[in-house]
Amino acid sequence: MTTIPQPAETPRRPRIGLHAPIAGGLQNALLKAHALRCDAVQIFSRNPRGWSARPLAGDEIENFKRVRAETRIDPVVVHANYLINLAAADATIRQKSVASFREEIERGVRLGADYLVVHPGSAKGACEADGIRTCAESLREACAGIDLGGFRVLLENTAGQGACIGHRFEHLRDIIGACPALHLGVCLDTAHAFTAGYDLRDEDGFAATIEAVERNVGAANVRAVHFNDSKADYNSRVDRHWHIGQGHIGAQALRRVARAPELREAAFLLETPLDVQGDDERNLATLRSFVEGNGDEQP
Numbered sequence: 267m268t269t270i271p272q273p274a275e276t277p278r279r280p281r282i283g284l285h286a287p288i289a290g291g292l293q294n295a296l297l298k299a300h301a302l303r304c305d306a307v308q309i310f311s312r313n314p315r316g317w318s319a320r321p322l323a324g325d326e327i328e329n330f331k332r333v334r335a336e337t338r339i340d341p342v343v344v345h346a347n348y349l350i351n352l353a354a355a356d357a358t359i360r361q362k363s364v365a366s367f368r369e370e371i372e373r374g375v376r377l378g379a380d381y382l383v384v385h386p387g388s389a390k391g392a393c394e395a396d397g398i399r400t401c402a403e404s405l406r407e408a409c410a411g412i413d414l415g416g417f418r419v420l421l422e423n424t425a426g427q428g429a430c431i432g433h434r435f436e437h438l439r440d441i442i443g444a445c446p447a448l449h450l451g452v453c454l455d456t457a458h459a460f461t462a463g464y465d466l467r468d469e470d471g472f473a474a475t476i477e478a479v480e481r482n483v484g485a486a487n488v489r490a491v492h493f494n495d496s497k498a499d500y501n502s503r504v505d506r507h508w509h510i511g512q513g514h515i516g517a518q519a520l521r522r523v524a525r526a527p528e529l530r531e532a533a534f535l536l537e538t539p540l541d542v543q544g545d546d547e548r549n550l551a552t553l554r555s556f557v558e559g560n561g562d563e564q565p
């Protein structure tokens with residue numbers, strides 16, 4: 267077995283990482299994250315744009331777990347596939363979504379992952395309140411009878427495109443409240459929050475956002491932060507991730523998010539574009555400089 271250098275003791279800063287591809291094997295995401303000196307990683311456990319997925323083979327799981335132990339990547343976050351719509355008003359789509367989400371949970375548990383991130387879904391054809399109720403019902407149905415152990419489902423806040431619910435922390439609060447046995451957590455996407463109308467750009471806007479998070483879902487339940495700048499403008503309800511410091515949120519504001527004491531226990535994960543060679547390295551270097559600071563500011 268090759269010896270991979272181990273990271274130092276758990277630092278007093280949030281864990282950082284990125285969404286990494288699984289082409290050639292799930293363990294390749296861990297190896298990429300490790301090569302980039304990440305603590306954490308996010309993956310899809312399957313093709314994110316198809317309903318059907320080949321079941322995971324025993325040796326794939328063993329391989330993943332072995333490489334994870336070697337690289338000590340922690341946490342491992344799985345992002346659910348994009349076809350799932352737990353809030354669907356259409357009964358057929360909802361049933362397919364519940365079945366697919368249940369599969370995502372089972373895959374995540376078998377892989378020994380820590381979290382499964384899912385968007386609450388689109389209430390198209392129904393009102394927002396119905397969408398929220400449907401989403402909660404779907405989550406309870408999908409998880410029924412599964413021993414989740416330490417595995418936790420995280421609801422991601424959305425940009426509020428179209429009829430998507432989850433663009434207000436109140437929506438997440440209501441879904442979480444309707445599923446008390448599931449201990450749902452939250453994944454906070456900075457680009458989604460910003461284009462949904464939470465103005466992260468100045469200190470007051472960020473304080474108000476953190477306050478809304480704390481009041482509705484509890485900052486301690488934010489287990490992951492999708493750390494993205496936004497190519498779309500404030501309050502546009504459009505979902506376009508962009509390179510850190512080059513979008514409408516900007517470096518100064520994102521630095522404030524990365525250094526927020528309320529979010530220190532969350533894993534910060536980039537979902538920024540990889541357009542040219544070196545983009546991941548550059549965005550990670552920026553995130554790293556934010557969380558590590560230069561001693562010029564009290565945390």
Ligand SMILES: [Zn+2]
Pocket residue numbers: 345383385422
């Ligand atoms: Zn997402």
Ligand SMILES: [Zn+2]
Pocket residue numbers: 422455492537
């Ligand atoms: Zn996201």
